[in-house]
């Protein structure tokens with residue numbers, strides 16, 4: 001059977017309508033239903049023989065976080081049946097897993113972005129897989145452009161909230177049929193970046209003598225960067241930095257009952273004056289993220305040690 005026939009058949013069964021009449025997220029969620037995601041998780045489980053408790057998503061240029069894992073093993077996304085591929089420079093497309101400071105961790109060296117052509121539901125499929133693998137908490141990282149003039153290149157910023165026009169305007173990964181086995185239809189997100197975990201992260205930052213900033217992550221869909229007017233709009237509405245990921249991932253993690261903590265590394269300053277030079281360049285962004293990643297790695301490692309000291313964090 002042709003793949004499009006199969007998709008049509010699945011969608012027809014669920015909605016009694018042809019797939020053309022539905023949004024991409026609704027189609028994705030019908031295709032990647034609970035059973036299919038369970039079979040992806042089972043496929044992984046059978047190969048890794050390992051029960052992760054912490055998930056880490058590595059942002060652009062931040063995949064070396066995985067080298068913190070002592071006995072690191074890998075599984076390629078390309079080997080996992082019906083799993084998407086990473087297509088962006090700085091995203092390897094690998095699950096790395098093993099113990100990090102004695103806690104079982106699975107690390108995504110590579111995420112999926114809506115601008116690659118994936119629906120937001122497909123971009124966040126890994127979060128549902130992580131949930132079924134046993135993950136309780138995710139640490140999301142990203143490279144972001146600094147909007148707030150108080151942020152400098154190389155700063156680490158703990159995300160306290162996000163502002164996402166794509167999420168607010170129907171690019172929401174939860175659109176479509178809901179399966180309560182993952183989470184509820186309507187999801188409260190006012191404490192999406194868990195307040196207690198943020199306090200713990202700040203404590204870690206202090207103890208490591210790091211100047212950890214805190215702020216709001218603004219999401220654009222990309223792949224074009226922001227115009228000056230876009231940037232001013234985000235800045236005036238409370239965003240401190242901007243990027244093309246994270247918010248939809250945090251939303252699905254929260255929906256699935258995973259605790260979320262998220263960090264941005266500021267890789268460039270966003271133009272907020274009309275006659276400013278446009279400095280956004282992805283190769284440069286990846287280069288800066290790699291150069292400045294050491295502090296993020298130290299912080300994540302120490303944070304995981306602290307999580308290990310109280311079993312309630314990973315309940």
Ligand SMILES: O=P(O)(O)O[C@H]1O[C@H](CO)[C@@H](O)[C@H]1O
Nearest residue numbers: 059060142143243244245282
């Ligand atoms: O968010 P991550 O994946 O770190 O990457 C950021 O860097 C890329 C733009 O240069 C975009 O993908 C943006 O989201």
Ligand SMILES: Nc1nc2[nH]cnc2c(=O)[nH]1
Nearest residue numbers: 143144145242243244280
């Ligand atoms: N200006 C800008 N810089 C970035 N660095 C990482 N992501 C982004 C982005 O979306 N915009």
